[in-house]
Amino acid sequence: MSKFICGENRDQSTLFPESLEDYVGEENTVRVIDVFIEELNLVEMGFKGLTLKATGRPKYHPATLLKLYLYGYLNRIQSSRRLETECQRNIELMWLLGKLAPDFKTIADFRKDNGDGIKNVCKTFVEVCRRLNMFEGAAVAIDGSKFKASNNKANNYTPKKVQFHIDRVEKNISRYLELLDEADKEQVNSVKIEATKERLADFRNQLKELHEIKEQVENHPDKQISTTDPDSRLMKTQGFTRVVSYNVQSAVDTKNHLIVAHDVTNVPDRGQLAPMTKLAQEALQKKDIMVLADKGYFSQPDLKATIELGAEPIMPKTDTSSSEKKGIFNRSMFKYDADKDIYICPAGNELQNRMQVFEQGKYLDVYFNCIACRDCKIRSQCTKSKKDARRIRRWVHEKLTEQMLKKLEDAPELMLHRKQTVEHPFGSIKLWMGATHLLTRRFKNVSTEISLHVLTYNFRRMITIMGVRGLSNAIRAVLQ
Numbered sequence: 001m002s003k004f005i006c007g008e009n010r011d012q013s014t015l016f017p018e019s020l021e022d023y024v025g026e027e028n029t030v031r032v033i034d035v036f037i038e039e040l041n042l043v044e045m046g047f048k049g050l051t052l053k054a055t056g057r058p059k060y061h062p063a064t065l066l067k068l069y070l071y072g073y074l075n076r077i078q079s080s081r082r083l084e085t086e087c088q089r090n091i092e093l094m095w096l097l098g099k100l101a102p103d104f105k106t107i108a109d110f111r112k113d114n115g116d117g118i119k120n121v122c123k124t125f126v127e128v129c130r131r132l133n134m135f136e137g138a139a140v141a142i143d144g145s146k147f148k149a150s151n152n153k154a155n156n157y158t159p160k161k162v163q164f165h166i167d168r169v170e171k172n173i174s175r176y177l178e179l180l181d182e183a184d185k186e187q188v189n190s191v192k193i194e195a196t197k198e199r200l201a202d203f204r205n206q207l208k209e210l211h212e213i214k215e216q217v218e219n220h221p222d223k224q225i226s227t228t229d230p231d232s233r234l235m236k237t238q239g240f241t242r243v244v245s246y247n248v249q250s251a252v253d254t255k256n257h258l259i260v261a262h263d264v265t266n267v268p269d270r271g272q273l274a275p276m277t278k279l280a281q282e283a284l285q286k287k288d289i290m291v292l293a294d295k296g297y298f299s300q301p302d303l304k305a306t307i308e309l310g311a312e313p314i315m316p317k318t319d320t321s322s323s324e325k326k327g328i329f330n331r332s333m334f335k336y337d338a339d340k341d342i343y344i345c346p347a348g349n350e351l352q353n354r355m356q357v358f359e360q361g362k363y364l365d366v367y368f369n370c371i372a373c374r375d376c377k378i379r380s381q382c383t384k385s386k387k388d389a390r391r392i393r394r395w396v397h398e399k400l401t402e403q404m405l406k407k408l409e410d411a412p413e414l415m416l417h418r419k420q421t422v423e424h425p426f427g428s429i430k431l432w433m434g435a436t437h438l439l440t441r442r443f444k445n446v447s448t449e450i451s452l453h454v455l456t457y458n459f460r461r462m463i464t465i466m467g468v469r470g471l472s473n474a475i476r477a478v479l480q
């Protein structure tokens, strides 16, 4: 007959006491965390608290707290209070920190005060990966993802929302004033009148606050304010919902799916292509990189800026023409003849380059043919104007867009490649974060928090690729 597996007797003494080393296997992740942090020059990285004062209480070494954070983020333990608890009961942490157990305030303050140092550690790990040839021959895929900020939607105000609340409170004030009038006439008891007056005073205070908020919203450049985390913004997310969030940008290598560069913003993706390309070039120490992005990044000035940086951007073009909504021929029905520098319209007429205008920060050539349009039989399908000819605007550097679209047409698999590359890191990071939002507030602190997530993601990815022992040896070889 089989038996249950029995544990050891708690009172059993051993002749040779076991050491912490016995509980941590050779392939345990804590070993590579230890190697990496020990090899870092924390003074160069910009960590505070490395110089000791002659007097005062002893401090924890930044390496101890850095190891704790890297372990915590790798194991989905991000809050300082939970990290404090883990230090007291987790054998892996006891091994890693030499049984030190800092309190939650010390842990939280370290993250708050060492943002620059933590970002430099994240960059150093990318540099380690670069020196291990992880990015050899890789392109870079850029994408943004919204991370929910520590700011409730109710504490975010836009002009429309503030006006809605003002109207609601004003209605309530009118209603309560009417109630007071009626109470006066009907001689209702004084307790009820006092309660109504108190409620009325509350509404008046609310109205005063709302008018102050309205003024702040109107004076704000973005025309919105968030009261809990002032740097967060209400942004569109997938499924057309709106969430108060930060837009985290990342550049991911297409070969090993490592995050090469990242940045925390509170603006949409458009306009982020060139800045992210620059960060990726610095991290890869290489200018001629292929940069893949989705159509949300398409912006003509940004495209030109990226090419001028020496990179090769590839992304689909967004159709911003409103012609179809107006019920007239779409701009795409006008074909450009580069040799003659003319457009051929749907009626087969030639529209010549007549003038140049400067609109929305760009120089545009304007093409039209007054005589052809005047006598055109399908004019009603082409323009809503009774007297003016149909005009086609062309960016003076449109050739750059056409060359890029041609490359994309020749290699349509690049967009699939981009999607498969860039969605992996954000998916993983959000899964590890769980259902929670960002734990910190303001740009400075959120950037540190995201750097820790990125460092952890890359660290975990490299362990998957090389194994604990392989990565430990590689780190030693690169950083020693």
Ligand code: SF4
Pocket: 345, 346, 347, 348, 349, 372, 373, 374, 376, 377, 378, 379, 382, 383, 389, 390
């Ligand atoms: S209205 Fe002018 S541009 Fe439009 S189809 Fe006719 S000729 Fe061509």
